[in-house]
Amino acid sequence: MSDSFSTPSFEGTSALILHRAHSNTEALARQFARIGVSAVTVWPEVEGHSFDGYDFLLFDADMGYDEQFPWAAGEAPIPTIALIGSEAPGRVTWAVSHGADAQLLKPIGSSGVYAALVIATHAFRRRKALESRVGELAARLANRENLAEATALLMVRHGVSAGAAYARLRRQAMEERRSIDDIALSILNETGTVKGSHGL
Amino acid sequence: MRLTGEKYPCGAFVVLGTGVLTSRTIDIGVLFSRSGPYADLGDQGYRGAIAGIEAVNRRGLPFRLSPVVADPEGNTDRYAALAHRLVSGGSVQHIVGCTTSWSRKEVIPAIEKTEALLWYPCVYEGFEASENVVYVGACANQHIVPILDFALPLFGRRAFLVGSNYIWGWETCRIARDVLAHSGGEVLGERHVPLGDTDIAHIVEEIRRKKPDFILNSLIGPSSYRFLEAYHALGRRDPDFATGRRPVLSCNLSENEIARIAPVAEGHLTVATYFEADEGPANAAFLESLDAEDRRIGVSAFFAQAYASVLMIAAGLDATDGGRAMDVLSAVKARDVATPLGALRVDAGNNHIHAEAHIARATADGRFEIVRESAGRIAPDPFLTRTNLAVPGMEPPAQPRPSLRIVK
Numbered sequence: 001m002s003d004s005f006s007t008p009s010f011e012g013t014s015a016l017i018l019h020r021a022h023s024n025t026e027a028l029a030r031q032f033a034r035i036g037v038s039a040v041t042v043w044p045e046v047e048g049h050s051f052d053g054y055d056f057l058l059f060d061a062d063m064g065y066d067e068q069f070p071w072a073a074g075e076a077p078i079p080t081i082a083l084i085g086s087e088a089p090g091r092v093t094w095a096v097s098h099g100a101d102a103q104l105l106k107p108i109g110s111s112g113v114y115a116a117l118v119i120a121t122h123a124f125r126r127r128k129a130l131e132s133r134v135g136e137l138a139a140r141l142a143n144r145e146n147l148a149e150a151t152a153l154l155m156v157r158h159g160v161s162a163g164a165a166y167a168r169l170r171r172q173a174m175e176e177r178r179s180i181d182d183i184a185l186s187i188l189n190e191t192g193t194v195k196g197s198h199g200l
Numbered sequence: 201m202r203l204t205g206e207k208y209p210c211g212a213f214v215v216l217g218t219g220v221l222t223s224r225t226i227d228i229g230v231l232f233s234r235s236g237p238y239a240d241l242g243d244q245g246y247r248g249a250i251a252g253i254e255a256v257n258r259r260g261l262p263f264r265l266s267p268v269v270a271d272p273e274g275n276t277d278r279y280a281a282l283a284h285r286l287v288s289g290g291s292v293q294h295i296v297g298c299t300t301s302w303s304r305k306e307v308i309p310a311i312e313k314t315e316a317l318l319w320y321p322c323v324y325e326g327f328e329a330s331e332n333v334v335y336v337g338a339c340a341n342q343h344i345v346p347i348l349d350f351a352l353p354l355f356g357r358r359a360f361l362v363g364s365n366y367i368w369g370w371e372t373c374r375i376a377r378d379v380l381a382h383s384g385g386e387v388l389g390e391r392h393v394p395l396g397d398t399d400i401a402h403i404v405e406e407i408r409r410k411k412p413d414f415i416l417n418s419l420i421g422p423s424s425y426r427f428l429e430a431y432h433a434l435g436r437r438d439p440d441f442a443t444g445r446r447p448v449l450s451c452n453l454s455e456n457e458i459a460r461i462a463p464v465a466e467g468h469l470t471v472a473t474y475f476e477a478d479e480g481p482a483n484a485a486f487l488e489s490l491d492a493e494d495r496r497i498g499v500s501a502f503f504a505q506a507y508a509s510v511l512m513i514a515a516g517l518d519a520t521d522g523g524r525a526m527d528v529l530s531a532v533k534a535r536d537v538a539t540p541l542g543a544l545r546v547d548a549g550n551n552h553i554h555a556e557a558h559i560a561r562a563t564a565d566g567r568f569e570i571v572r573e574s575a576g577r578i579a580p581d582p583f584l585t586r587t588n589l590a591v592p593g594m595e596p597p598a599q600p601r602p603s604l605r606i607v608k
Contacts, residue, residue: 005377005378007374011586035583110332
């Protein structure tokens with residue numbers, strides 16, 4: 001994540017606006033033009049267009065529906081901004097279920113887009129960082145038994161303490177630039193004693 | 201002669217008549233605080249707007265401008281109500297007004313709702329572009345960026361930042377940090393003091409210990425005056441802190457202020473779209489046309505920008521035969537208007553002016569002398585999306601990526 005004093009620039013990025021053509025989308029287009037973002041408006045289906053190549057997705061929380069997105073709820077591969085008109089809880093909840101990283105309230109005036117892009121960028125990075133961290137932790141958890149087994153194996157093989165055996169694993173990992181879990185797994189593979197499942 | 205009228209019976213409004221009505225009269229709202237914590241700057245805006253209206257009325261155009269004055273007295277909460285009163289009657293479609301960003305944010309809903317225009321004649325931090333505001337002052341790429349481009353090669357890259365504790369101080373210092381980070385520079389310290397606070401001796405003491413190459417001063421009003429006084433005293437005790445050696449830089453300290461606090465601002469460097477010290481014939485004629493009282497107080501960029509706003513309104517009204525506010529705006533986007541700031545053009549995309557950025561040095565007797573003329577008009581980039589934040593020639597070498605991988 002960038003330092004708090006750096007100025008975010010969106011020059012040269014592109015946004016897909018999933019909303020029927022309307023004075024709101026015109027206001028969005030004017031705001032995007034000022035900050036150097038090229039925007040394309042599409043409604044209701046993306047057919048003929050692909051989500052690939054866009055840096056941001058803005059979607060209509062009022063008339064949007066699940067089938068507009070080629071991904072499962074909450075798994076948008078780019079930062080998303082919900083365009084909210086009706087504050088009826090059903091619509092707001094639907095927008096949340098699609099993992100809206102930020103929102104803009106309609107009617108769209110002459111401000112709000114820049115702040116929404118900054119917030120969506122940060123929220124998206126946080127979401128992705130969390131996902132990858134959780135994946136990593138889950139893999140390590142799954143491999144814990146293998147790590148204990150490999151440590152025990154080295155203790156017996158070299159007649160050393162648990163600490164020294166673990167230090168061997170760690171050293172080998174650094175030398176080979178692999179994770180300790182990987183090293184443990186390959187030691188067990190050599191001896192055919194893999195227990196836990198590896199990875200996700 | 202200025203007459204009080206009864207057009208707006210509420211106490212906050214005074215209608216200033218400008219003589220016998222010989223043609224169509226167009227009301228211009230003038231919304232500045234002439235008392236309160238930033239009264240000096242508000243007074244500059246007020247005086248500039250009134251002088252601009254008088255100048256237009258001397259031209260024999262098919263219309264006359266008539267100021268409708270409202271004074272929120274420095275109270276941010278009064279701006280919205282006064283702006284609403286001005287525009288809701290329908291006769292006022294143009295307001296020249298506001299000094300602080302907070303007050304501008306208060307006025308925007310009223311003018312957006314009525315399709316009126318706010319001509320905002322002040323330097324500000326940027327990151328806004330309302331369809332109904334014309335920004336007739338410098339935004340960040342026209343003030344803090346050029347003064348750092350000027351100062352870093354001359355004085356060094358180690359900065360100390362000081363500002364008033366609100367959006368102007370915060371954002372100017374933040375952008376300065378960003379520029380310094382892109383230019384291999386360093387921030388030795390950053391201090392913010394509450395608006396109006398004059399207890400700042402400890403900041404000068406910290407500067408004495410840290411010896412920065414320069415100080416960026418985004419303080420407002422009395423805080424700034426006291427700071428400059430204390431730093432001037434330090435420079436007299438210890439020549440290592442003479443302002444020629446470790447100068448103080450500002451994007452907001454203006455003519456009327458340095459005249460008042462002379463000689464303590466001597467050596468202070470300010471960046472602005474306009475300086476009274478400009479020696480061109482156009483500026484001489486402009487200054488010659490002003491009231492003696494305006495000249496005595498000092499004519500700053502805040503004055504000239506308010507004056508230029510009125511000239512642009514008049515040019516747009518003339519081109520559209522007294523058209524609606526948004527048509528007036530379209531007209532001035534399509535032409536250069538001659539003003540004390542030079543030929544001005546409003547950017548078609550973001551409503552900010554293409555402005556020059558001059559740098560001037562304060563003298564011991566309280567005047568400015570221009571030390572760097574702008575190389576030309578700088579296109580406004582209010583969201584800093586297109587501006588290279590590295591000072592030319594000072595980009596730090598690319599950092600090699602660390603080649604060791606850390607094993608967890």
